[in-house]
Amino acid sequence: MSDVAPAAGEDAERARPLDTAVEFVRELGVPRLLIAVFVVALFVVAAVTHMDLGRLVTDSLSRVARNGILVLALLPAVQGGLGLNFGLPLGIVCGLLACVITMNANLSGWLGLSLAALLGAAIAVPAGLAYGWLLNRTRGQEMMVGTYLGFAVVSAMSVFWTMAPFHNTQLVWAIGGHGLRTTLTLTGFYDRLLDKLGAFRLFGVEIPTGTVVVFLGACVVVGLLLRTRAGLSLSAARSNPRFALAAGISDEHTRVQAAVASTVLAAIGIVVFCQSYGFVQLYTAPLLMAFPAVACLLIGGASVTRATLAHVIVGTVLFQSILTVALPVTSQVIGGDISETARLVIQNGMILYALTRRGEP
Amino acid sequence: MRPALQTRLRRAAAPLLFLLLCVLGAIAAQITPEFILRELLARFARNALLVLSLLIPILAGLGLNFGIVIGAMAGQVAAILVTTWGVGGIAGFALACAVAVPVAVALGILTGLLFNRARGREMVTGLIAGFFANGVYQLVFLFALGSLIPFHVHELLLPQGYGLRNTIDLTGIQYAVDDLVRVQVPLEGQLVRVPVATFLVIGVFCGLSLLFQRTKLGQELRAMGQDAHVAATAGIDVDRNRVIAVVISTLLAALGQLLFLQNLGTLNTYSSHEQVGMFAIAALLVSGATVSRASVGQALLGTLLFHTLFVVSPLAGKALLGDAQIGEYFRVFVAYAVITVALALHAWQQAHHERAAQRG
Numbered sequence: 091m092s093d094v095a096p097a098a099g100e101d102a103e104r105a106r107p108l109d110t111a112v113e114f115v116r117e118l119g120v121p122r123l124l125i126a127v128f129v130v131a132l133f134v135v136a137a138v139t140h141m142d143l144g145r146l147v148t149d150s151l152s153r154v155a156r157n158g159i160l161v162l163a164l165l166p167a168v169q170g171g172l173g174l175n176f177g178l179p180l181g182i183v184c185g186l187l188a189c190v191i192t193m194n195a196n197l198s199g200w201l202g203l204s205l206a207a208l209l210g211a212a213i214a215v216p217a218g219l220a221y222g223w224l225l226n227r228t229r230g231q232e233m234m235v236g237t238y239l240g241f242a243v244v245s246a247m248s249v250f251w252t253m254a255p256f257h258n259t260q261l262v263w264a265i266g267g268h269g270l271r272t273t274l275t276l277t278g279f280y281d282r283l284l285d286k287l288g289a290f291r292l293f294g295v296e297i298p299t300g301t302v303v304v305f306l307g308a309c310v311v312v313g314l315l316l317r318t319r320a321g322l323s324l325s326a327a328r329s330n331p332r333f334a335l336a337a338g339i340s341d342e343h344t345r346v347q348a349a350v351a352s353t354v355l356a357a358i359g360i361v362v363f364c365q366s367y368g369f370v371q372l373y374t375a376p377l378l379m380a381f382p383a384v385a386c387l388l389i390g391g392a393s394v395t396r397a398t399l400a401h402v403i404v405g406t407v408l409f410q411s412i413l414t415v416a417l418p419v420t421s422q423v424i425g426g427d428i429s430e431t432a433r434l435v436i437q438n439g440m441i442l443y444a445l446t447r448r449g450e451p
Numbered sequence: 452m453r454p455a456l457q458t459r460l461r462r463a464a465a466p467l468l469f470l471l472l473c474v475l476g477a478i479a480a481q482i483t484p485e486f487i488l489r490e491l492l493a494r495f496a497r498n499a500l501l502v503l504s505l506l507i508p509i510l511a512g513l514g515l516n517f518g519i520v521i522g523a524m525a526g527q528v529a530a531i532l533v534t535t536w537g538v539g540g541i542a543g544f545a546l547a548c549a550v551a552v553p554v555a556v557a558l559g560i561l562t563g564l565l566f567n568r569a570r571g572r573e574m575v576t577g578l579i580a581g582f583f584a585n586g587v588y589q590l591v592f593l594f595a596l597g598s599l600i601p602f603h604v605h606e607l608l609l610p611q612g613y614g615l616r617n618t619i620d621l622t623g624i625q626y627a628v629d630d631l632v633r634v635q636v637p638l639e640g641q642l643v644r645v646p647v648a649t650f651l652v653i654g655v656f657c658g659l660s661l662l663f664q665r666t667k668l669g670q671e672l673r674a675m676g677q678d679a680h681v682a683a684t685a686g687i688d689v690d691r692n693r694v695i696a697v698v699i700s701t702l703l704a705a706l707g708q709l710l711f712l713q714n715l716g717t718l719n720t721y722s723s724h725e726q727v728g729m730f731a732i733a734a735l736l737v738s739g740a741t742v743s744r745a746s747v748g749q750a751l752l753g754t755l756l757f758h759t760l761f762v763v764s765p766l767a768g769k770a771l772l773g774d775a776q777i778g779e780y781f782r783v784f785v786a787y788a789v790i791t792v793a794l795a796l797h798a799w800q801q802a803h804h805e806r807a808a809q810r811g
Contacts, residue, residue: 176575228798230805233575235798238791245784252777269774381582428594434586441579446568
């Protein structure tokens with residue numbers, strides 16, 4: 091970015107205001123602008139119709155914090171040249187498995203939560219290694235292989251959840267005494283533990299401090315890691331594999347590192363998601379989770395080959411706000427719930443836009 | 452030249468493994484061949500054309516067309532329209548086909564143009580395009596119909612006054628083709644419908660697919676599938692032909708979905724189309740077809756094998772583990788796993804060839 095900025099500045103001085111505006115729109119991207127306008131419009135409608143704005147912002151904020159790390163998990167994959175990691179469910183089921191194991195052992199509170207995150211990350215390392223190995227052998231089709239690997243793993247885990255030897259009565263079906271329930275409630279374990287940590291009210295908005303801090307903290311950690319030697323070689327190998335090889339960096343290694351980082355973050359991300367949501371959803375729930383996360387990243391301004399921390403944060407805020415605010419606002423205005431349909435159109439329209447953009451390296 | 456024995460064995464490995472799985476499952480659940488035959492008659496007639504619709508994009512080098520979901524939606528639009536017009540029987544079915552054709556062609560052109568902008572990632576683009584189209588479909592039928600678009604058949608609307616009901620009875624066109632030539636055979640003491648006319652339709656489309664591959668266009672598509680660059684140098688309009696391949700596929704999928712629906716007799720307005728792509732693709736792949744190579748015979752064989760497993764799996768799950776649900780999860784896993792393995796193998800070979808080409 092920095093090497094383009096001076097030239098653009100010179101042009102802007104000579105250009106007429108209209109050109110500057112066009113340039114600004116091009117820089118931002120038409121879909122991004124439309125979505126930002128849409129978010130603002132939703133809030134304006136909410137304000138005009140005297141809805142509880144504080145409530146809406148509270149809900150948006152808690153959903154942003156809840157989903158943040160799952161979106162962040164996509165960043166190393168894009169930086170490492172793996173494209174959009176539709177294989178996110180692989181990491182997600184690692185996290186879910188960790189949640190179930192810790193809950194089965196009756197671990198609750200901070201111990202339960204931190205052990206679940208640690209264990210999830212630990213399970214995700216070998217899973218990510220295998221995933222990276224597979225993606226190295228299927229170059230050029232990473233997104234498709236990732237998508238279907240994710241689907242296959244989620245459905246294999248569905249068989250596992252019904253047959254696994256868990257016996258804690260809070261987790262298994264009451265009838266028959268075996269097979270995990272589809273939704274496990276975290277009440278009494280670590281329900282909203284991070285959300286409540288240091289939570290405070292500001293202008294009628296409740297800030298889920300703990301989860302926000304964890305999300306931003308994870309962003310900082312990932313940002314710092316990407317600036318280390320390993321992180322820099324990751325993007326170097328992505329942008330020019332042959333040049334990197336001449337400098338002693340094998341992109342086979344960096345791509346595996348990227349897959350592991352992405353999978354580990356997804357595992358931690360789902361643990362944070364579950365504590366904030368209050369439930370652990372098993373079986374088919376993780377099947378389509380990668381798609382909204384990918385849409386967040388793209389709405390933030392990322393492309394298939396380039397993403398930054400700013401894209402993660404901006405995208406998550408924009409998309410999750412739409413999802414939160416669209417339901418109450420549309421039901422107020424048109425009397426029906428159009429939010430799920432709007433989500434399908436926006437989310438997949440955004441991914442299509444990114445996949446079909448020309449002039450990408 | 453006939454392929455070497457080793458290659459032929461490797462190609463037969465997938466269907467043989469699948470056959471073994473089906474046979475073991477059938478033995479475990481003590482399913483009689485008559486039962487499987489009865490189930491397969493209907494299932495094969497329902498699904499074969501949808502599987503056939505995948506062949507031409509594969510020939511043209513576009514890979515598995517996950518966008519056939521869009522074709523299926525075109526078929527459903529037609530089915531909904533003839534139901535509201537109240538036209539039944541074979542006339543209703545013919546009318547539905549006539550309505551489906553222009554819709555499918557238009558959507559096919561759009562999908563083809565989209566694929567031309569996403570060269571090298573047509574499959575993932577097709578998958579996402581299917582999701583996107585599903586959203587637009589919901590916007591039209593769940594929200595616009597009866598509110599923005601005038602619609603007066605109130606029996607089909609949700610109680611709120613707009614939006615189609617979740618299930619629509621297609622009694623008008625049910626068995627329109629299946630019973631065109633009425634044949635019923637007693638199997639295990641029950642009269643079983645043999646959809647002769649449907650099999651005939653499928654046979655005709657098989658023949659057309661084979662004939663198509665011999666036409667000039669078919670040969671051009673084959674050349675593109677082998678090497679798009681060489682084909683372009685030879686003066687073939689690759690971009691245009693790719694769109695044509697997608698249009699044909701979308702059209703066949705629309706007709707295939709209509710055949711599917713006339714047998715089923717009910718339309719799940721918002722979910723009948725969702726899994727069409729996944730099941731058709733998995734069915735094609737279990738026959739040993741690959742992302743770049745598939746034949747009419749493989750499409751038919753794959754449909755038979757895959758749907759045998761579909762019948763057997765829940766029953767085997769119940770017999771072996773006391774839970775039919777496990778069998779159902781298992782068959783979904785098999786569908787996804789088959790696709791994953793095929794995609795991985797394809798990408799693996801492609802990467803291998805590229806590396807070999809770079810070295811050489």
